[in-house]
Amino acid sequence: MTYTLERVARQATEAKELAVHTSRALRDLKRGTKSGLSGRDRFVRHAVLRALATGPGVTYEDVWRERYAERAATGPAMITTPNWATELAPVDVGEFLAEGTAPLALSRLAALGRSISLAGIGTLRIPYRPPLAEVGGWIAEGSPIPVDDLSVGTISLWPRKAAAVSVFSAELRKRAVTDIEALLDVALRADLASIIDGALVDDQPGSALRPPGLRYNVAAVAASTATDPLVAMRVDLQKLVGEIVAGGGSSPVFVVNPQQAISLAFVPSFSYPIVDTPAVPRGVVLAVDGPSFISGSGGAVVDASKDAVLHEDTTPLAIGTAGTPPTVAAPVRSLWQTDMLAVRAIIETAWAVPAGRSAWMEGVAW
Template sequence: MLKPFIPDRTIRSRPSDAVIRAVVASARNVTDARGIGAERTATTLYPGQQGVIDIITKGTVTPTTSSADLTRQAITDLLINAGGATSGLAQRALSLQFDGTQSILIPTLAASGDHATFVAEAGTIPIRQLAIDGALITPFKLACAFLLTRELIEGSPINAEQVIRALINRSIALGWDTAVLSADAATALRPAGVLNGIAALPATAGGGQVAAVTDLAALAAAVGPVAGSQLAFVCSLSSAIKIAAYVPSLAFPVLVSAAVDDDTVIAIAVGAFATAANPEISVDVSREAVVHAEDTTPLAIGTAGNPNAIAAPARSLWQTDTLGIRLTMRLSWALCASGAVAWTENITW
């Protein structure tokens, strides 16, 4: 019999707990022979937590409902606290919601001190025309999937929550960073990386503190007209440690990403970086599927040909008493101004 899980009230609740607990409840329902349904399982495990029910029932059909608000908060919190550099950027960036729309056009306006001016009483106020050919953000499908044992799901709910949160955070953090912090062109699957079409600035020779400060100053100068004081550096962990040692009083955040090479540093005008998400996340659980256990180039289980191709290694969830968890959401990003990103590679420090 399922018993209510009463969270420790000394632990601060987060909006994204609704997503994690929706996964736990959906997985618990699959292992429950009574088949009472994920919604009822969630009600039993997490009484009074409407956000969990909304995730399970996809209570965001009408974007103006309170259900949409709870789900929107949960998804936003999940994304900005995943732990990657892009999550750190999203905390500071322009954050938008698709809310059923197929695209969002962000007008652009070049930075200028003339855009807000002092005028005389009854004087004519200048009106600036925004560029209507600004950044267009369209939603793309972000998905992650992983396997868990039945024993973990049927054990302590808090253990299951901690493991699932760690898996989701790691998946989103590195997957999002890999796509965003790249020089890859846009495809039918995702937007272009922020480095696409931008030439790297030459690195300073000689190494040491002088080279580090010179490189950081050059990057800041390149994006300064767009960034103002809203600037962030992105680099690997080893480079971040060196920056902290060489410039201990640096006034701008340094975001760490495993997707950035050790010899590369990126500067981004965070106010010109925009993200957009659909306020709905799909949670699916199976214990009977056969999956191709491959996280780089997954294939169909069987492909007709000459000869026929069989994906390997394949895993039967039923035979191995495991559960497959799959989450999908709609997400996108864009740069809203030219000159918002600069980067250098082959640093010598």
Template sequence: MTFEVVGRGYASDMSLKPFLPSERQPASSQRIASVAKAVHAMATIGERSAAAASLRDDAFAAEIVKTATLPASTTTASTFAAKAVADLLDMLGPASAFRPIMGSGVMMLGYDRYASVLAPTYSRSATNVKFVGEGAPHPVGKLSIKGPTLTKQKLMLSCALTRELATGSNGLVYINTALQENLDAGLDEILLDATEGDTTRPSGLRFGVNALTASDNADPHSAMVADLAALGGAVCDVGGANLVFVAAVPQWLAIQLWCPQLRVPVFPSGGLSAGQVLCLAPRALAVVGGNEPIKLDVSDQATVHLEDTSPQPLTTAATATYPTMSTFQQDTLLVRLRCAMSWALRVDSGAVAWTQNVGW
């Protein structure tokens, strides 16, 4: 959800102080809890230094409060060059397919100082690998770097909470749930949809890919095997043995029960409708993120347009944006996460296959 925000909040542009190796880092499963603690402290206390002082038992949450950014994590820093994407992965829950897909061999890139980066075309060729005789010339391929250009795009999550809800005895649970469940659902839905990309967002993986016809075999188990084989067969020329399936939750459960020995990873996702299953060659997917940390803002002095589908800029024209809300007037807190990231497939076709209306 994205809101147009105007007003003074608690955001900070202070430079990030890196953690010392001796300082305790939270496990991935605890990272979202630390973010929730930081938001809860800022909501309850407000002033950053005092809020940070109240978090002596969680150095990670205290650092978030001080700098309004997510500190580096040793669990992901060595794996992903893009800091923003690493932060996102640590905040996602078990209901998201985005995280395991990112860990399945996708190309990770960082924007660094640039507004866009080139994702080189994925190609597999044995042409330049030859045995040669003594003194004979060896083959040299022509270097050709081409592929999709990934421009810097901004991913945002905002949610409004009443002060009573955020600061009550269950405030941490509410904040944790609001952040994690919205991230899980939002990222999966965008990644797996069939929407064409534009200057605002990247294309969904199913864009431009026609659905394969599901098996009409009356036996559900046989239909499942036929559908999975067809999907894998449509992608294996690009992915080889490095394939993953993503399935709507009912189909994921059926695969777990009927094909427990399946060696190809299968991830559940709410980003697919019931009856839909997708196969992806992860190495053909490039993901780029900002090298700066995710920014975290909490404000009780903002005016927002309460719209999660097509938010509009606030205006003083005769036709006003509606509905609007003053967080100051209604004693409400607005929590916002933002980071730079995008993705693209490095091949024109053959990296994704999907089907729908399966009979199992």
């Protein structure tokens, strides 16, 4: 009972520290001040604190003091200490996903469009202007001015939850402490990229679980049959740009597999932005009107455990369900029994693009 009460008291203290830090962070943002750490560093440090503070009696403060506090400091690590508790709030998920050697395709595309905060948002309706047939004109003296069409369309955006669980050997805490930041950085980014970027470029509809893929409900443009790869490339790109312009767009961005990105690199003075990602199948090329692409991120949670039980499957089930007969998920892993550590990352994100502002083709010859 004493151990339980101590743990509850510690958790209450940590929650209070987090609330104080969040209030201070908001105040600093208003003042235009911010920690010298990058958003990526803060997010990774947050994951490190969560992962290393899983032992009995180990607190976030203990881990922070051991890894990040000045060794010559004699005072305790407190929320009044510069940077202390900054890493307790995973508020920099957008910067984490956008920075590093392998930023998400979503982040690179979002940088060319419009990004919004989805924190605390239920559903957000964003207006856009559809293609117009008449937009005024030249007039003679004393002649009436043609009336512009002021109608607008709207797209809806609401946060969906992307989550990943990464499992590591518990020896990570003992033997790879110096490299744990790099390891968690790469692992979390790779896991989230496979989920988010995979959905971004596919052809599946949106649902309560995920946003729609850029290829959903968009008919594929026929690829060129020219045998010369450069000729085929020119024809294919012209077709895709034509689709974007016809839909009311003006600034196409090409989203491609790295193989097609290499081919585009050989085009002299290619002026359109390119986003390459393995999530796009080879031979598939997408075009998106950059300014029309809307995306956002909301809350983020990073947790760690060495006591949980996991159903290791791509479509996990409840560990056990009642019924006749009762069913049990398999295979399962006990982190405690196998001395493993699991880090769980959950982020809220969403994206949307107006109809006609995306196009794609498959089977390109270059």
